[in-house]
Amino acid sequence: MSISIELPALGESVVEGTVARWLVAEGEAVERDQPLVEVTTDKVDAEVPSPAAGVIEKILVAEGETVAVGAQLAVIGSVSRAAPEAAPGSAPSAAAEVVPPESSVTPMSASAGEPKATPVARRLAEDAALDLAAVEATGAGGRITKHDVLRHADVRSAVPAPRAPIAASVAGRPPWAHYELQDGDRVVAMTPQRRLIAQHMVYSKHTSPHVGTVAEIDMGGVAALRAQHKRAFQQTHGVALTFLPFIVHAVVRALRDYPALNASVMDDAIVEKRSIHVGIAVETEKGLLVPVVRHADRLSLAGLAAAIDDLSTRARSKKLSPDELRGGTITISNPGRMGNLYGFAIINQPQVAILRMGEMVKRPVVRSVDGEDAILIRPMMHLALSYDHRALDGQPANGFLFRIRELLESAEVEL
């Protein structure tokens, strides 16, 4: 009985290997598991161990030769030195050949103690934290198949399994969240600013349970007011009159009625702030910046328009001082038009609320005209509020958003 030694499969994309060096010679006796030959492929050097004890009958591939995976490298003939347990009296036959253990003809296979399973089954069991040894095998050669694992999991699911603590999945990156680079991928290092934004966003989402709520606001009154005063405003104040100051104006007034939104969480306490400083999210070349309009509640509409214009211009030309980016007590994000119906922003910590303006579009809406329902065309805008559910519940949050809507729809602003 002879055993063939073949070039083992070292991986899916490994198709061939080069014999680097024979560690044994023809005619040499070898032990089971003794390294026979070193093979190299690409940048990997591997040893092929002997599957059984025996004598090297023939070496078929010379050093330096490259052969395909599965190619025969050598032949081992068995030795008949294993006869100590032969029954006394029975004449040992010189020609008798001891059959070598057949289980390990594939070199480099898993250790003998481990149950045999297909790779898919093994992965499934690992994901489900199942002990393979407990799974009944029905596959060929006593291998555990995917179906065996699934059936076992089904049976087991009646028994509550201990769950991994959530904290473990939060700390560090779990293995399934890895992306392995593929050829042709482009790797771009994060800029320091990108990294800061990423850190802040993760921290905020991790710290505050965000709740989102949306109001649909009829901006017809504000639009009419703006159209009426646009030109004079530009002439008097030197800045364009946009919709944003109207929103800020309504928000700071609504905050007077709902101070819970102008707050921070400090350990086990909630701090309601007297001052109202409104952060305005501005897209710049370098990324998102949030300059702050300080004491926004003390400013007229014209004052707000001027402050917003000044801060956003300087944000884009990178001329803001660090102070002007700090100390906001609530944030408003105006991501612009272009297909932006509404969306929920991430709270700018340590604040508890952020508003995000949607695109203003004309829509047909139902209004009561002279006691009759009528369909009118109105400029509508969604305004989305994200708030920190640690600090407040839905009632004040919805009240705050509704109050902003009332103020904007009544459009009672001094110009």
Added chain:
Amino acid sequence: MVLLLEHTPVVTLGRSARPENLLATPEELAARGIELHEAARGGDVTYHAPGQLVGYPIVDLAARDERDVHVFLRRLEAALIEVLAGFGIASERVEGRTGVFVRRKAPGERERKIASIGIGVRRWVTWHGFALNVSLDLSAFEVIVPCGLQGVDMTSLAAELERAGCDVPADLDARVRAAVAAALRARWG
């Protein structure tokens, strides 16, 4: 488990080493204080010295059901590319050449290799590993044709940072070591 270390100056010959890629005689190497050894890893000839982070990940691929040496090489590369990106250096793989190469910005630039890889497996347990050039003196690479690659320059993280006009932090070696440890832990920890 991974061993992270730096070697004293040494040239090693992998299992596929061709003699013509060693450009100096053993005597010349000795005169420069460089040792010469053969190593049971894949690959050609390479050079190690202080300022180069050498990592020997010892991973039981069978126990993890990851019996694929090429996948292991690609994941090692991915870990190193990730580390370099963290220092602001964009790098990439080059098809058919194991290792990590700095991404070239202009078409005429010569290829620059920043990390070399050569592993061994014994019963699906890996040994040997990678060498990431951090701050070592690159001139010593002139005694060899690194990895047998003609027309490829060897570079280092410090050299690339300088090239990009960035400051090279004084504690670069320690920071790279920590980043590499984290990247490997994330994959095999």
